[in-house]
Amino acid sequence: MKIFGIAGYSGSGKTTLIERVLPQLLARGLTVAVIKHTHHDFDIDRPGKDSWRAREAGAAAVLLASDHRTAVLTEHRDMPPSLDELLAQLPRCDLVLVEGYKREAIPKLEVHRAETARPWLFPDDPNVLAVASDVDPGQTVHRIDIDAISQLTDFIIDHALSRPTS
Numbered sequence: 001m002k003i004f005g006i007a008g009y010s011g012s013g014k015t016t017l018i019e020r021v022l023p024q025l026l027a028r029g030l031t032v033a034v035i036k037h038t039h040h041d042f043d044i045d046r047p048g049k050d051s052w053r054a055r056e057a058g059a060a061a062v063l064l065a066s067d068h069r070t071a072v073l074t075e076h077r078d079m080p081p082s083l084d085e086l087l088a089q090l091p092r093c094d095l096v097l098v099e100g101y102k103r104e105a106i107p108k109l110e111v112h113r114a115e116t117a118r119p120w121l122f123p124d125d126p127n128v129l130a131v132a133s134d135v136d137p138g139q140t141v142h143r144i145d146i147d148a149i150s151q152l153t154d155f156i157i158d159h160a161l162s163r164p165t166s
Contacts, residue, residue, distance in 0.1 A: 004108070
């Protein structure tokens with residue numbers, strides 16, 4: 001399995017970039033998974049449903065299964081899992097795109113849009129190998145136009161880090 005990070009501030013276009021790159025990765029025959037980190041609490045469960053009731057009763061995890069997909073709802077109880085623990089939970093795939101996890105020591109592409117008026121990450125993060133941006137950072141970092149999807153796809157494939165599979 002290989003991993004590659006897509007990092008940037010909220011509103012910079014990380015998810016949109018992943019959404020645009022995924023079809024090109026799939027067209028090249030890769031099986032791709034995405035891990036998305038969020039700072040917001042979320043729940044895909046609904047109060048009153050059996051899975052919600054099991055979690056409320058104290059289950060550490062509930063696995064929902066249908067003919068089309070599965071989801072594992074794991075209660076972390078203030079002990080968030082590490083990126084390595086999350087990677088170990090994924091099914092076999094060729095590449096994992098990791099959205100967020102700005103502080104992880106993995107190769108990353110910084111997504112940056114001028115309109116967000118946020119600072120650059122790359123000067124302080126040696127794991128940022130390039131920036132996908134609509135503006136020139138004016139420094140010595142490789143810049144790829146945010147709309148150059150084929151070039152961004154090539155860059156991700158060429159710079160993804162191989163990780164041992166368990």
